[in-house]
Amino acid sequence: xxxxxxxSLPDVTQSEEDAVVAAxxxxxxxPLGPDVDAFEAELAARVGVGHxxxxxxxxxxxxxxxxxxxxxxxDVVVTSTMTFAATTNAVMYTxxxxxxxxADETSGNMDPALLRQALVQLRDERxxxxxxxxxxxxxxxxxxxxxxxxxxxxxxxxLSDAAESLGATHRGKAAGSFGRVSAVSFNGNKVMTxxxxxxxxxxDGELAQxxxxxxxxxxxxxxxxxxxxxxxxxxxxxLLAALGRAQLVRLDSMLARRREMRELxxxxxADVAGAEVFxxxxxxxxxxxxxxILVDRDVAGWDVTDLSAALTADDIESRPLWKPMxxxxxxxxxxxxxxxxxxxxxxxxxxxxxxxxxxxEQRARVFDSIGRFLGAH
Ligand SMILES: *Cc1c(COP(=O)(O)O)cnc(C)c1O
Numbered sequence: 001x002x003x004x005x006x007x008s009l010p011d012v013t014q015s016e017e018d019a020v021v022a023a024x025x026x027x028x029x030x031p032l033g034p035d036v037d038a039f040e041a042e043l044a045a046r047v048g049v050g051h052x053x054x055x056x057x058x059x060x061x062x063x064x065x066x067x068x069x070x071x072x073x074x075d076v077v078v079t080s081t082m083t084f085a086a087t088t089n090a091v092m093y094t095x096x097x098x099x100x101x102x103a104d105e106t107s108g109n110m111d112p113a114l115l116r117q118a119l120v121q122l123r124d125e126r127x128x129x130x131x132x133x134x135x136x137x138x139x140x141x142x143x144x145x146x147x148x149x150x151x152x153x154x155x156x157x158x159l160s161d162a163a164e165s166l167g168a169t170h171r172g173k174a175a176g177s178f179g180r181v182s183a184v185s186f187n188g189n190k191v192m193t194x195x196x197x198x199x200x201x202x203x204d205g206e207l208a209q210x211x212x213x214x215x216x217x218x219x220x221x222x223x224x225x226x227x228x229x230x231x232x233x234x235x236x237x238x239l240l241a242a243l244g245r246a247q248l249v250r251l252d253s254m255l256a257r258r259r260e261m262r263e264l265x266x267x268x269x270a271d272v273a274g275a276e277v278f279x280x281x282x283x284x285x286x287x288x289x290x291x292x293i294l295v296d297r298d299v300a301g302w303d304v305t306d307l308s309a310a311l312t313a314d315d316i317e318s319r320p321l322w323k324p325m326x327x328x329x330x331x332x333x334x335x336x337x338x339x340x341x342x343x344x345x346x347x348x349x350x351x352x353x354x355x356x357x358x359x360x361e362q363r364a365r366v367f368d369s370i371g372r373f374l375g376a377h
Contacts, residue, residue: 005316005365008189008290011254011357016246023242031216033238039245040199043184046248047166047176049201051208054236054244055215058163058185058198062090062133064211064234065159065181065200071096071130078118078156079133080110080142081324082342086185087135087161088325096130100326100336107279108137108321108345112146114337119154121337132158136165136175137322138351139191139289140279144170144178151179159183163198166191167255167287175287176201186240191254191289191356192247194240257356258288264363265291265352268370274300278321278349292321292351302377304350307370311352314369321349 023035040052055061071077073095079087081100091098101118104111115132122129132151134142144160151158158179165175166184176182181204186197200211213219218231236244247254262283269275278292297303304320311318324342325331353366 003315005353005358005362006355007317007319007351007353008355009357010188010193010195011250011257011355012193012243012247013250015249016243019242019246020239023239028238031235031237033241035238035241035245036236039236039241039248042245042248043199044201046251047174047182047201049177049182050203051201051205053200053208053211053215054241055198055200055234056236057196057234058183058187059086059090060215060232060234061183061185061198061200062087062159062161063093064214064232065183066090066094066096066131066133067214068207068210069131069157069159069180074128075130076122076127077131077133078115078122078129080135080137080161081326081336081338082108082137082322082345083135083161083325084163084322085325085328086163087133088331091133098325098331098334099129100324100331100334100338102324102336102338103137103341103345104143105341105344106281107140107142108342109140109142110134110147111339111341112143112150114339115147116150118337119150119156123154129154129156132156133161134158135161135163136168138279138292139165139168139287140283141165141168141170141175141178141285148178157181162201163187164190164289165287167251169285171285180204181207186244186247191258191287192244192251194236194244194247197236197240197244199236254356255287257358258354261354261358261363262286262288262291264367265293268367268374269293272300272374274298278345288354290351290354292349294345294348295350296348300377304348306377307373308350310373311369314365316353316366316369318353319351321345321351
């Protein structure tokens with residue numbers, strides 16, 4: 001049997017291997033080092049912000065972003081319910097209470113009207129809302145034009161969770177450049193990887209300095225290890241930064257490969273009644289990290305679970321969209337404003353293999369399998 005096809009695997013070539021070997025030979029086998037500095041400068045330039053701080057994960061970037069915005073125990077952080085758990089976990093680390101906002105059904109992203117409703121409700125309760133954390137779902141940015149205007153009206157800073165959206169844009173401006181601070185991820189399944197890692201991006205130099213300090217155990221600049229804050233060991237290692245720099249050189253070609261997959265899925269499902277590519281009507285600014293389809297069983301006569309079973313039988317991975325946070329046992333006790341959109345997307349959505357490393361044969365296997373399924377239904 002051929003090997004299993006996964007949704008999104010690392011896309012690593014000889015140039016990444018050479019970069020890591022060169023970093024080892026340079027002797028900088030430590031957190032920090034010249035590749036960390038260069039990677040920060042290169043990614044910040046690519047996104048168009050003043051500062052980048054390379055960290056051990058995107059989750060670490062979210063956590064330190066929240067802390068440096070002043071989020072503290074007892075505060076409220078307003079965030080998307082339609083996301084991966086890392087976003088809410090980072091809020092939990094600060095001791096603040098997450099307050100969920102449901103989605104706009106066409107994009108799955110935070111619905112601006114519901115955000116306003118949430119902020120009005122929390123203002124009436126005299127809650128301390130210390131941050132808004134919208135999430136760019138599957139690589140499509142939230143409507144920052146609306147979200148940032150509402151945030152400003154209520155005087156609340158925005159931390160953008162751009163873990164999935166590196167390479168995407170909103171009205172031509174790069175994901176990772178919105179709000180006071182953004183977090184991106186280089187986990188193994190994202191558009192580019194350092195095997196594990198993340199970066200905090202911001203135009204605020206003081207905030208970036210504070211994050212660097214907290215990420216390296218909060219050492220005071222004296223020889224005898226003086227500490228006045230609780231610190232974290234969250235810095236990226238120099239070897240992984242070398243890998244990241246080599247990935248960044250290839251980012252545009254990797255994004256082009258993902259967009260090809262998106263187009264192939266769009267043509268495959270174009271004439272299939274009751275099925276559509278999620279967010280597919282407006283994806284010029286999307287990075288096409290993952291492509292999902294939405295299926296209406298009453299029209300299609302089949303369900304996402306039927307297609308998923310057929311793919312599994314052919315050793316091809318597929319998964320539902322993120323299960324909304326307010327439906328997760330661990331977070332179900334937290335409040336929010338809900339319109340049912342995230343639950344409908346969870347019920348109707350299926351994410352399909354989307355990685356840039358898929359070979360021509362693997363792509364053919366995926367589309368043969370889907371073609372056979374559609375032919376039989
Ligand atoms: C991947 C991801 C993260 C976390 O990034 P890590 O680098 O894996 O810690 C955070 N938020 C979202 C929406 C993600 O998809």
